[in-house]
Amino acid sequence: MVYETSYGTGLKPFSPDLNRGKWDKPTDYIFACFGLALKLDVFAASYWFFFELGILGILPYFVYMVIYLVPIMVIHSFMGQFSSSGFISAFRISPFFKGMGYVSGFLTISMLIYYSIFAAIPLMFMVNSLRPTLPWSCEGMKSWFNESSWQTTICNMTEVFNEYDNETSYFGSVAHVPSALYFENHFESKEIGYPDEDYELSWHFVGFFALVWTMIAFIFYKFPDTAQFGKFIRYMVIGTLALLLVCFGRFLFLPGALNGLNRYMTPKLEHLAMGSGSTFIMVLHAFGAGWGSAIALSSFNGFRTNIMSYSWIISFGQVFIYIMFGLVSFMLDHYFKELADASTYVHKDWLLYLSSASVISTMGWANMWTFIYYTMLLMAALIVMSTQIFTLLQSLFDEFEKLRERKRDVTFGLIGGLALCSFFFCTNHGISFFFAIGCDSIFSHSLLHLLLILVVLWIYGRERFQRDIEFMLGQPFASWKIFILRFIAPIFLVISLLIGIVVFLAEHFHFSVVVFVLSILLVWLPILAIPGYGFYYLFQSTGTFCDRFKRACRPTDWYPLEMEHRQQYEVAVGNTEMTHQLFEVTEEVN
Template sequence: MSGVLNQTFVGDDASETNNKSVSSVEAPSSDSGSSGEREKWNNGVEFLLSCIAMSVGLGNVWKFPSTAFKNGGGAFVIPYLIVLLIVGRPVYYLEMVMGQFSSRGSVKVYDVSPIMRGIGIGQMIAMSIVISYYAATIAVAIRFFFASFSSELPWATCDPAWTDVNCINSSSLTGKSSFNSTLPVETSAELYYSRSVTGEAFLVGDEIGVPDWKLGLCLLFIWTCMTFMLIKGIKGSGKISYFLALFPYVVMIFFAIYCFTLEGAMDGVLYFIKPEWDQLLNPTVWKEAVSQCFFSLSICFGGVIAYSSFNSFSNNIYRDAMIISWLDTFTSLLSGAIVFAIIGHLGFITNETDYTKVVHPGSGLTFITYPDALAKFEHVPNLFSLLFFFMLFVLGIGSNTGIITSVITAIRDQFPGWKNWHIVLVISVLGFSSGLLFITPASSRLIEYVDFYGVTFVTLTLAVAELICFCWIYGVERICRDIEFMLGVKTSILWRWCWKYVTPTVIAVILVVTFITGDKPKGFSFGYHVLGWTIYAISITPLILWAIWNVASQPESGLWRKIVSASRPLADWGPENISLKKKYDDFIDDHQRTGTRNAFQRIFFTQEKSYSVNI
């Protein structure tokens, strides 16, 4: 299948495909004669919907509104949109290309430059952290889901025991006319979350507390569901992707229509979309924007590469990458607008214009604002509550299974003899055990802590290394030739410049500036911060150790020659199908005669190697 072109990015030269291109080659079938070919998606729609389910998930509905609120609403949205354009979309498309072209997972894809394989291992460590707190977040959604079966939503009205605050019934549309001025004002939804669900309100100092047993049962339920889904591999997750990807939008659109009609809602939406141009100079906002971009699109974690590796060779991933990245942006903005509409309404009923005093920013923001809005539904609020929290469950399952699939793929690429269900069970047991930490009363602070040290900094660092590996050592020109061979299209100058210069530079600058000026998570003693940097070091160390081991194991004499040898693609790099691999080698040989290599490659390689496969 030939690529469908976006003229803005692909350019007018897209039709000038080299005569040697093999875009007409059909995707290899399962009986193509190569017994080593990996499992494939049943069709392109399953792949597209599975990527939507993975990339469009809790990162958009849960994390984006919280991050936007913490960074000033409109002050965050502009940097986020800029980062999506110059970082998110280029990296998403690049990872799709590398995964589909090589049919390799998130670690084995670094056969393209074995010296950099530690990137994939470091990303697996970051993914493991995300998997743990992601599942715990879904457990909170399930806790609310089961609570919605009550005759009355338990967070709709104030508990008589809450006498130490001015409590407002979340079911009320007007609030109270008078308060005890000496006590804080909070809604019943916020108090229910902080006292009845997490117990966060009862913590003293830097206490962590013990896991809540109800959340523990919910967490066990989550991991049981994901275990059954993952045991069947991508065939099972592909079939359920139709529901996982489409159902949430039905609920979100209905919810948006209702929330935008609440009194004061438009003030909150205006706060969300009104830019604060002076914040463009704040490095923390840009760091948060890049982190959110990585999280919502699931890039630089290995998931996109893993899912793409199960594609047929000629699947139109350019089209898929554009659909998913734009849909992801739309979902983030829609969920953000809904949350800020609710915050605007909460400000209206509490007579407060400073929204930071209305609700507290943090990972629990979504579980305060949405329940508050649900309590105001005049007709069957329990039904809509059940639908909403089931939607969060669906979003979380779709995203988490995608991330876990990338870990499973990386393990099975390295150890093909291991049974899938064995790997799934081990991951599930470890994931459940580590997730208990994130259902303690201090879960919001702990999620912020591990996300800062074990995810944000790690992914930023490894993203720079990933782009150096793909776009400089392997080379943008070589990637563009691979795309031409695979899809039969030429890549425009905009993509080339983003991959080679703009994207890696932006990420590197934000990483360095954040290291210097970044705000550490608050509420932790010095020892916890030392532990945090240790987690970061452990995640980055595989990159260094693997490079040293790989260089040392090269047969060439001399350090420089060993480095050069370790940086070259392995002999079997390319399409997994043998007949396609032979045609690819001939295709590359033809291009090598033109001598198109970047300066970095000319320093490293006196001659690009091509490997012929005899059939």
């Protein structure tokens, strides 16, 4: 095959960013990918799935890991590491589909707009944990709770049930958690997410959102280059997991915690059936909120980095994180089950983020443990947000040469714009229905994975992909792995695609029109950029439609960044004539 260059087609050649840097340590790539698993809205959006999974429920994850998680992770890592560019420019492998990179950028922005709520809530509890009496404890809630409403809580449920039971459900009598009511108390209407309620902005949360985005800006001010940022993420991930293990050890002594662990470890076949569906969601989240994160993160690896072994380590590390948060959720959930009788249902809103505060308030040194627990959640959110912004920015700098000259202005301009847009989620509607946009990623991620397999293994070709990855790694790449990627993985991705459509229809049936429109604008409409950019690229070329289409699908400027590897690659490909053209391109760009 003749490798096209933009120089030969008359278009502007790709200009690599020679100052983009590399990881300080090769393992920083692993820790950065571990951080992708800390996107914990996966628990909020799939409450009933994850709080009913047992040990058998997590087993399908390992099956999916072998079938398509690790192999597709290898494709993501290959594209970034081979091209040394982010999730937009990496699609030089087939320029017609470069719109996938732009869609990935839109999805990342969509996630960042709402995800600050997962940092603002922990920050709210951290700040208020400094009070002598926790306001969401049974003693502290007296200062703000309206007892005349006879609203049942876990603090007064015996008294209210005996006197006047005014709230029942399918489960029986309903008791609310004080920390969740304290959260709702930040809105005057005390109602979160009901479509018939007027929009109400909480200035308390505007302040917390502003603090969160200030932290994000400080991170990029203090750690501007790749090596510094990688070191920051490494220590943040290690610190977050250390605090998670500390909290896990302390929660073991909660009433009902051991019953929760026992239930988790008790094999049940229905858990296996349930896990086969819910772990689809966990696997999709392994690649980052905006889908292309792994491509951008791997672009900072050394050219010979063994992405095969790293992909397995990342996959096992991510499932460990999911299991640990799942175990913490089980222990918290069974604390409430131990507290209430069989006829009482405790309404546990956002268990990991809201209801957990009331559980911690019953422990000794409650203020300290509240601060530790929510520091862990805040760190997890900051890792997710800063990593996504980092990959988005670098992908933009790789694709648009002019932006490199104003990196600082672009960085803080993007952060400021995201902060302003995120204030919508300080309203009583936005703060509750944020996960509707997150659920839509099931469809978008599945579609992008299917297109990625089409681009790399069918259009670029099995033999070329196998040749390139063997050249990059210096070791053979088994053909059976390619067979799984070409024929087996698409079956599961099609199933996941259908699940995403069903979830979209089911979730938005209950939401307001505004949330539905936002979902269309931020998630679904950007997908049209894939065919849109493809046809735009076609009309930039000359010749018949068939010639232009074939040219658009062939790799353009597809070669390693470093000159030594580029020369070796051209020799391996056997295209020595094109080597001279590549030299000319490099000299002109420099």
